Amino acid sequence: MAIYTSLAVPTVISHPSERCLQWSDDGQACITTKAAVHIMTPDPGINFSTPPDIKASPGDEQGERPLGWFRTMIELARGHTHLWPSMCQDWGAVTLGSLDLSVRAVTCSPNNLTSRGRCVIAVLNSNAEVSLWVAHKNHLKGEWMNIQDVTGLLLDPGSSEDLVRGILRAQVTCLAWSKQPDYGITPTPFIDSSLLAMGNRAGSILFLRFNKNIDSEGSVSHIHTELLSDQWITHVSWSPWVTHGIGYCESLLAFSTAKGNVGLVKVVQTLQSNSNVGLVQEYTTSAVFDVQGPICEADKRGVTALTWVQPPRRNPVLVFTKPGLVHLWSWPSSEPTWSGTRTLFLQTQNLSIGSSAISPVSGVSYVLHRDVLILALFDGSFHVIHNLSVEPTWSPLHADDTLTSTELSRASRALFAKVTPGISRMDVNRISGMVSYDSQSTLVWIYEQVALRPADFSYKHEAKHECMLITAPFWQLDDETVLRTASDAFAEISCASASAPVHHLRALMLYLRNNARFTALCPRILEILSQVPPDQTTSIVLPPWTQGSTDDLRLQLRKSLTTHLFGWPNLLSLRMRLSIADMCWKLCKDPEMQVQCGQVAQGLLAAISHCVLRILVRHLRAIVPVVSAPDIPFVLREVVQSLLPGSPQDLADEAQALSDTITTSFAIDPAVTGLHELCPACHAEVPLQDITSATCPNGHTWARCTITSFILSTSKVRTCIGCSRKALLPLPASDESWLPLAARSWIVRDLLESVQRCLFCGNSFVEIV
Numbered sequence: 001m002a003i004y005t006s007l008a009v010p011t012v013i014s015h016p017s018e019r020c021l022q023w024s025d026d027g028q029a030c031i032t033t034k035a036a037v038h039i040m041t042p043d044p045g046i047n048f049s050t051p052p053d054i055k056a057s058p059g060d061e062q063g064e065r066p067l068g069w070f071r072t073m074i075e076l077a078r079g080h081t082h083l084w085p086s087m088c089q090d091w092g093a094v095t096l097g098s099l100d101l102s103v104r105a106v107t108c109s110p111n112n113l114t115s116r117g118r119c120v121i122a123v124l125n126s127n128a129e130v131s132l133w134v135a136h137k138n139h140l141k142g143e144w145m146n147i148q149d150v151t152g153l154l155l156d157p158g159s160s161e162d163l164v165r166g167i168l169r170a171q172v173t174c175l176a177w178s179k180q181p182d183y184g185i186t187p188t189p190f191i192d193s194s195l196l197a198m199g200n201r202a203g204s205i206l207f208l209r210f211n212k213n214i215d216s217e218g219s220v221s222h223i224h225t226e227l228l229s230d231q232w233i234t235h236v237s238w239s240p241w242v243t244h245g246i247g248y249c250e251s252l253l254a255f256s257t258a259k260g261n262v263g264l265v266k267v268v269q270t271l272q273s274n275s276n277v278g279l280v281q282e283y284t285t286s287a288v289f290d291v292q293g294p295i296c297e298a299d300k301r302g303v304t305a306l307t308w309v310q311p312p313r314r315n316p317v318l319v320f321t322k323p324g325l326v327h328l329w330s331w332p333s334s335e336p337t338w339s340g341t342r343t344l345f346l347q348t349q350n351l352s353i354g355s356s357a358i359s360p361v362s363g364v365s366y367v368l369h370r371d372v373l374i375l376a377l378f379d380g381s382f383h384v385i386h387n388l389s390v391e392p393t394w395s396p397l398h399a400d401d402t403l404t405s406t407e408l409s410r411a412s413r414a415l416f417a418k419v420t421p422g423i424s425r426m427d428v429n430r431i432s433g434m435v436s437y438d439s440q441s442t443l444v445w446i447y448e449q450v451a452l453r454p455a456d457f458s459y460k461h462e463a464k465h466e467c468m469l470i471t472a473p474f475w476q477l478d479d480e481t482v483l484r485t486a487s488d489a490f491a492e493i494s495c496a497s498a499s500a501p502v503h504h505l506r507a508l509m510l511y512l513r514n515n516a517r518f519t520a521l522c523p524r525i526l527e528i529l530s531q532v533p534p535d536q537t538t539s540i541v542l543p544p545w546t547q548g549s550t551d552d553l554r555l556q557l558r559k560s561l562t563t564h565l566f567g568w569p570n571l572l573s574l575r576m577r578l579s580i581a582d583m584c585w586k587l588c589k590d591p592e593m594q595v596q597c598g599q600v601a602q603g604l605l606a607a608i609s610h611c612v613l614r615i616l617v618r619h620l621r622a623i624v625p626v627v628s629a630p631d632i633p634f635v636l637r638e639v640v641q642s643l644l645p646g647s648p649q650d651l652a653d654e655a656q657a658l659s660d661t662i663t664t665s666f667a668i669d670p671a672v673t674g675l676h677e678l679c680p681a682c683h684a685e686v687p688l689q690d691i692t693s694a695t696c697p698n699g700h701t702w703a704r705c706t707i708t709s710f711i712l713s714t715s716k717v718r719t720c721i722g723c724s725r726k727a728l729l730p731l732p733a734s735d736e737s738w739l740p741l742a743a744r745s746w747i748v749r750d751l752l753e754s755v756q757r758c759l760f761c762g763n764s765f766v767e768i769v
């Protein structure tokens with residue numbers, strides 16, 4: 001049975017393409033409608049106090065749990081930011097979209113770009129204007145703020161270009177944000193090398209990079225312009241970054257023009273290390289741009305979709321479609337696989353009176369384990385290309401294979417009939433966007449909730465246009481595929497992408513919600529979770545800081561802490577495994593099996609805690625020469641935690657050596673070590689015996705900060721969306737009056753600023769209050 005939900009508000013898809021629906025690295029689906037960008041987050045893996053905004057229908061008889069969605073939106077202002085006619089009277093600068101302003105396209109940046117460690121969303125409207133948006137406090141349900149008018153940046157009054165070309169250069173037609181490249185360095189350096197590519201009406205592509213700012217959320221700056229054509233650029237799409245050596249990677253940016261050209265821009269990025277080495281190695285990024293030969297000449301047929309897919313063990317495949325045609329292109333490689341261009345003709349799936357093979361493609365999804373490419377057309381049909389990595393064809397390799405264009409189209413139509421009763425052949429189920437939910441059998445797509453009848457030329461005003469978001473599995477996955485998905489999720493880990501664990505684990509979390517299959521899967525999932533990777537943090541070597549207490553020290557410490565706390569693949573793997581172990585513990589109904597889930601989760605939690613403590617202890621040992629009296633209580637707290645029963649011997653030895661150094665350098669009064677805090681309710685002393693909670697002699701119980709272990713008695717906290725753990729907000733020294741004396745240290749402030757994601761599950765924080 002399909003899982004479906006409705007947006008429940010009138011919306012109109014204004015620009016049907018594969019960009020109408022896409023996933024961010026935070027696991028959020030960004031849906032482009034006419035008046036707004038709806039940001040939907042599925043609830044599997046999300047655990048905090050507020051329930052989902054939208055809940056699907058109850059599960060079927062096989063025990064499928066209903067799928068919920070958290071929801072917020074970005075609503076653009078109705079006014080015009082830039083009045084093009086007042087700047088230029090030339091006909092070429094006219095934008096018809098300014099007559100009825102709407103959202104045209106959206107693209108999401110990688111994570112960790114903002115000061116809160118989240119992504120940035122670039123929104124293009126029908127007036128050819130681009131703006132940047134970030135979440136304020138709660139990216140799941142809260143407000144998103146406009147932080148930059150990118151079009152204003154592009155309108156350079158000091159440019160030597162003529163007026164018309166300058167205006168056309170600023171009028172953006174398409175945009176795409178690249179992922180973060182992996183430079184093959186461990187731990188992964190905390191540096192942004194992603195690029196925002198924007199095609200414009202002047203026939204060029206602008207490359208911009210985001211710059212984080214201490215005083216604001218940040219902004220983009222222009223780094224390069226590549227002139228490609230005298231026609232509009234209509235589509236741009238980034239291929240995955242390929243690492244060719246330490247600090248060297250490249251990607252291909254595909255683009256199309258209004259006359260149907262398709263070309264490539266090769267982008268090579270090199271990471272260069274600075275000569276001055278402090279606590280952490282710092283790098284700068286240089287980029288080189290090279291235009292490659294066209295892969296499709298102009299034929300006056302517009303491109304309707306342009307995207308890259310990555311089959312295993314071969315170069316990525318560029319998929320670009322024109323009315324009635326699907327073109328596949330791949331760069332030659334040393335592997336015995338096809339290269340060059342393959343062209344396949346779309347066949348009409350006769351579902352309704354509006355069915356047509358020349359309808360625009362509104363979504364593309366690649367299924368890795370079956371090596372098939374699924375395309376959704378605007379007319380509501382689905383089309384399947386088999387054997388993509390070896391020799392693409394419409395015919396399945398096996399006669400009994402039910403994954404065909406006809407079967408998927410029929411299933412889609414049947415689901416449309418189920419949620420829209422009373423339809424006939426005259427009604428068209430128009431699909432406006434489609435992506436994969438789990439890279440497997442479950443797809444997410446959008447269609448008009450009220451059936452359309454184009455044959456009778458009927459008109460329906462905007463208030464009656466409503467879209468429905470559908471999430472449905474098209475075929476059943478066997479247990480071996482689910483287990484292979486779990487193994488792949490924990491094996492193929494790269495910290496460079498900065499993707500949230502809920503994004504990595506979305507598929508596995510969906511499969512585990514099936515009550516009927518969970519009992520059989522749970523023991524084998526626990527076996528996979530128990531295969532803990534080797535601890536890489538034992539290899540950390542930090543040079544002692546000898547340059548005194550300076551602003552450069554604080555900047556170096558923050559960068560080094562962020563790099564080591566979130567740059568080691570083994571730590572990310574542990575956090576992802578803990579997320580699944582906690583989920584299994586919550587879903588398990590067998591008391592004995594639940595105990596086993598708890599034991600696995602406790603082992604993973606202890607391993608994460610020891611890695612984090614080792615990183616903190618080694619940083620504290622490196623900065624001992626600049627530690628002052630107000631910093632001693634926090635240092636001793638870390639020593640005490642590292643000496644608790646169960647700690648590895650090497651960690652205990654390092655903590656004892658740190659304690660010996662501190663006690664030798666400072667005369668420590670046992671009464672002011674900071675290990676005993678005062679209960680906020682009755683002011684009784686609370687000893688540091690448990691790092692997760694604090695209970696005073698009078699029975700008052702308080703949660704502790706997961707970063708610093710101090711008692712949380714303030715509303716200035718942040719909550720992890722994945723495990724509900726809480727931590728203090730990073731605040732300036734002038735706002736520390738509500739903190740205990742032991743926490744009023746510059747080390748504590750820098751540590752809180754360095755940790756923008758949960759130390760235990762790796763997911764993002766939100767501010768609920």
